[in-house]
Amino acid sequence: MSAMLRNHWDGLLEQRWLLPVLLAIGFVLAFAIPEYNLLNKYVQLVLMYVGINIILAVSLNLVNGYMGEFSLAHAGFMAVGAYTAALLTMKVLPIAAYPGLFPLAVLAGGLAAAFMGLIVAVPSFKVRGDYLAIITLAFLMIVKSVIENIDYIGGPRGIPGIKRLTTLPWVFFWVVVSVWAVRNFVYSKYGRGVLSIREDEIASDLMSVNTRRVKFLAFMTSSFFAGIAGALFAHLLQFISPRVFDIIKTTDILIMVYLGGIASIGGSILGATLYTGLMEILRPSTVAGLLSWLPEMIFDPLNEYFIRHLGVWRMVIMPLLLVLVMLYWPRGMMGLREFRGFIPRRDREAHHRLKTLEKQGTP
Amino acid sequence: MSDGIVYWLQQILNALQLGSIYALIALGYTMVYGILTMINFAHGDVFMIGAFFCFLAATALGLSFAPTLLLTMLGAALLGVVIERLAYKPLRNAPRVSAIITALGVGLFLENFTLALAPYPKHIPPLLENVTWNLGGVSVSSLQVIIIFLSLGLMIVLDYVVHRTPVGMAMRAISWDKTFVPLMGIPVNLIISITFAIGAGLAGAAGTMYALAYPVIDPYMGIMVGWKAFISAVVGGIGNIRGAMIGAFILGGVEIMVAAFFPSTYRDFVAFTLLLLLIVIRPYGILGQPRIQKV
Amino acid sequence: MTLLEATKVRHFFGGLCAVGDFNLDLHAGELMGIIGPNGAGKTTVFNLITGVYQASEGSIRFKGTELVGKTPHQITALRIGRTFQNIRLFRDLSVLDNVRIAHYAQSNYSPLEALLQIGRYRREEERIIENSQRLLSIFKLETLAGETAKNLPYGMQRRLEIARALAIGPELLLLDEPAAGMNPNEIDQLMEFIQWIRQEFKLTLLLIEHQMKLVMGICERIKVLDFGETLAEGPPEAIQNDPKVLEAYLGEGPIG
Numbered sequence A: 001m002s003a004m005l006r007n008h009w010d011g012l013l014e015q016r017w018l019l020p021v022l023l024a025i026g027f028v029l030a031f032a033i034p035e036y037n038l039l040n041k042y043v044q045l046v047l048m049y050v051g052i053n054i055i056l057a058v059s060l061n062l063v064n065g066y067m068g069e070f071s072l073a074h075a076g077f078m079a080v081g082a083y084t085a086a087l088l089t090m091k092v093l094p095i096a097a098y099p100g101l102f103p104l105a106v107l108a109g110g111l112a113a114a115f116m117g118l119i120v121a122v123p124s125f126k127v128r129g130d131y132l133a134i135i136t137l138a139f140l141m142i143v144k145s146v147i148e149n150i151d152y153i154g155g156p157r158g159i160p161g162i163k164r165l166t167t168l169p170w171v172f173f174w175v176v177v178s179v180w181a182v183r184n185f186v187y188s189k190y191g192r193g194v195l196s197i198r199e200d201e202i203a204s205d206l207m208s209v210n211t212r213r214v215k216f217l218a219f220m221t222s223s224f225f226a227g228i229a230g231a232l233f234a235h236l237l238q239f240i241s242p243r244v245f246d247i248i249k250t251t252d253i254l255i256m257v258y259l260g261g262i263a264s265i266g267g268s269i270l271g272a273t274l275y276t277g278l279m280e281i282l283r284p285s286t287v288a289g290l291l292s293w294l295p296e297m298i299f300d301p302l303n304e305y306f307i308r309h310l311g312v313w314r315m316v317i318m319p320l321l322l323v324l325v326m327l328y329w330p331r332g333m334m335g336l337r338e339f340r341g342f343i344p345r346r347d348r349e350a351h352h353r354l355k356t357l358e359k360q361g362t363p
Numbered sequence B: 001m002s003d004g005i006v007y008w009l010q011q012i013l014n015a016l017q018l019g020s021i022y023a024l025i026a027l028g029y030t031m032v033y034g035i036l037t038m039i040n041f042a043h044g045d046v047f048m049i050g051a052f053f054c055f056l057a058a059t060a061l062g063l064s065f066a067p068t069l070l071l072t073m074l075g076a077a078l079l080g081v082v083i084e085r086l087a088y089k090p091l092r093n094a095p096r097v098s099a100i101i102t103a104l105g106v107g108l109f110l111e112n113f114t115l116a117l118a119p120y121p122k123h124i125p126p127l128l129e130n131v132t133w134n135l136g137g138v139s140v141s142s143l144q145v146i147i148i149f150l151s152l153g154l155m156i157v158l159d160y161v162v163h164r165t166p167v168g169m170a171m172r173a174i175s176w177d178k179t180f181v182p183l184m185g186i187p188v189n190l191i192i193s194i195t196f197a198i199g200a201g202l203a204g205a206a207g208t209m210y211a212l213a214y215p216v217i218d219p220y221m222g223i224m225v226g227w228k229a230f231i232s233a234v235v236g237g238i239g240n241i242r243g244a245m246i247g248a249f250i251l252g253g254v255e256i257m258v259a260a261f262f263p264s265t266y267r268d269f270v271a272f273t274l275l276l277l278l279i280v281i282r283p284y285g286i287l288g289q290p291r292i293q294k295v
Numbered sequence C: 001m002t003l004l005e006a007t008k009v010r011h012f013f014g015g016l017c018a019v020g021d022f023n024l025d026l027h028a029g030e031l032m033g034i035i036g037p038n039g040a041g042k043t044t045v046f047n048l049i050t051g052v053y054q055a056s057e058g059s060i061r062f063k064g065t066e067l068v069g070k071t072p073h074q075i076t077a078l079r080i081g082r083t084f085q086n087i088r089l090f091r092d093l094s095v096l097d098n099v100r101i102a103h104y105a106q107s108n109y110s111p112l113e114a115l116l117q118i119g120r121y122r123r124e125e126e127r128i129i130e131n132s133q134r135l136l137s138i139f140k141l142e143t144l145a146g147e148t149a150k151n152l153p154y155g156m157q158r159r160l161e162i163a164r165a166l167a168i169g170p171e172l173l174l175l176d177e178p179a180a181g182m183n184p185n186e187i188d189q190l191m192e193f194i195q196w197i198r199q200e201f202k203l204t205l206l207l208i209e210h211q212m213k214l215v216m217g218i219c220e221r222i223k224v225l226d227f228g229e230t231l232a233e234g235p236p237e238a239i240q241n242d243p244k245v246l247e248a249y250l251g252e253g254p255i256g
Ligand SMILES: Nc1ncnc2c1ncn2[C@@H]1O[C@H](COP(=O)(O)OP(=O)(O)O)[C@@H](O)[C@H]1O
Pocket: B292, B293, B294, B295, C013, C016, C018, C036, C037, C038, C039, C040, C041, C042, C043, C044, C045
């Protein structure tokens, strides 16, 4: 029975029309949800944060999962993107007159972050592992320090009053673009180069992989999308400050990546969705809302002793969950595995064509 | 003495105080790294818990300095061992990064658990009568003297333990070779537990001293201090115990000097830029050995 | 025609002279063996040729191009392939990916074409897969394309390493102790196999080996290294009877 379902499912995946149709439905929903308030405002907001976190996790996975480095700089790239875009929409671009210029600001944020990624890639030529981790940490701290010391961009107080230009369709669009780009990258010779660096950099070099070029590309792609996410984030939160992009933010993204699983796009999507979703679901107001159907006799004590305190305790539950996941799945839930839908057909077939032939008895 | 010299001496004293605290924490990072090649990101939070143990011992139990310090070190050591047994040991053969992420998780857990129980910053009562002497214009507080000498004392004891006792020999043997040492009858698990106990105990001591020097403590205090201590360990050459001490005093010195000459907001900028340069120039730290990759 | 030429190459590790005054003149199409006791500097010679280490002195030329100063991937892209004494596969990757990765320099599309999946991307990817599958079936690994490399038995891992080295499209192939860990029967097969790929891929071969049976059986010329110095060089028969070699290396007498 389940085999039949699986065959069915596989058959469905092979349909060329499937992807465009899914994307079209996605876009229609992304436009319709805010337009007709199909979901309440709070859920819409959460959806947008989920999307932004997916972009962050998928892009960080490129460096930390596929390449096997331990970069702590992601929040720094995010900050660069956020500040660049926010300054553009507030001080440079005539956004009030032409709101259509917003994507330009987002793109600029991504490019600025990608440029920074280029800089961080240089030390990675010589330094690896823990020492590279420290370099990325230093980069994060330096970005934060620099922002704190420039009065023009608000210094430690940050920038308030950013226009809320990030919308569900834009978030959806960038999620699709980032997933698509990272997936295409990973299943190209450059992506395989990245994987081989994780496995054995010297052997990789000796198998003709231009490791420097590949590292450049990985860091740039990764930081580009961190910048995009930062730009979207700034125009959703409507306020940024250096403290928003500190090591705790990086830690959040790290958790999503490793929870979901290294070297897996599907894993990062899963990790980001679960982490963001659980954090929201465990809010006192959400839990109270979800349980409000209970009779007062049960609800009131539950509320008094448990739900009201969730605001803090959810922050205790989440790391505990992370530790448990790590103990049971040390590589994360989807570590080194991928949803079939993300694997290009050519790749799937090349890995399995001959194997199935063998099963049918033809050598 | 001239004003200039007095000023410098004062700064050096401050640097020694900060450096000692970094050093005590850095030792824990470096010992664990040496033996398991694992970055124990929860270590900064063990330091924080140490400060809270100190608070409890001083307020709830009303103890004086010496028993408070002892109790804090013991409590932190126990915590270190428990964390290792529950969270890290099952991951010893897993990819390295799993243990690192687990450590991050444990650290977050410690922070937020403490926050849940103690939502507001706590004030540490003065456990020591603080006398300030004036030595030729340089003001020296008894607290500073105690912190510096106690830390140095602990470091000397540790250095002796690691280099001169059987336990220390076993530690160094394990960090040297992980495949064959277990076959030589060395009780690896016990040695690892001892390593965690010592490292965490030292972090507990650092927590106590930090709490006395800066008497307002909060659950997130371990993050930055922890990272700085970790950086000290890296600067000195991670895995190298004497290197960690040297790195800590260098970092303490750099931070104090930067604060003395630049606006305080530049402190992190300069400190981290220096760190960056150092790693690029000497990627294995001051006393670390480059690992040869045989092909 | 000289394919690979090394003149007066020396290499030091700290104070240790691992290779001292190494000279080589390898002709196109030749099959040459390097033998010598452990620590003689044989692997280091391979590492110097492939750019893992930079020679302290001397020059190494491949088809007239100076190799000293080039990075490993530049040298590999000139079509010099190699295997390793201790297997260095990409352990967590599939068998197919191990071979595909080695096509990096021989495939030709830009990062942008990869990101957008346009232009040469498709054609090149298909060519890479085709060639990889051809190599895998030559090595009888085709049914294991989707298997993770580390799950293969030892012998297959050795074969996969050679397949991967061939994927870079080498004119010169360096094999570092290909028969290590094999039984006499397997060594016979390996000898035949080396001869076969040599013809099939028009290879020039340089191999390091301790198994005298293999070295004496297939090499046309043998070079004996000891303490980084060349002790002797010549055809197998001459080496087998060279008193210097007998004394320093073979010890118990000729093997054959
Ligand atoms: N990366 C390195 N660093 C220091 N010494 C090395 C390194 N690689 C090899 N050596 C030394 O160089 C000498 C030659 O080694 P190698 O070329 O591996 O010998 P062979 O392959 O002939 O057994 C040995 O003494 C070895 O210890």
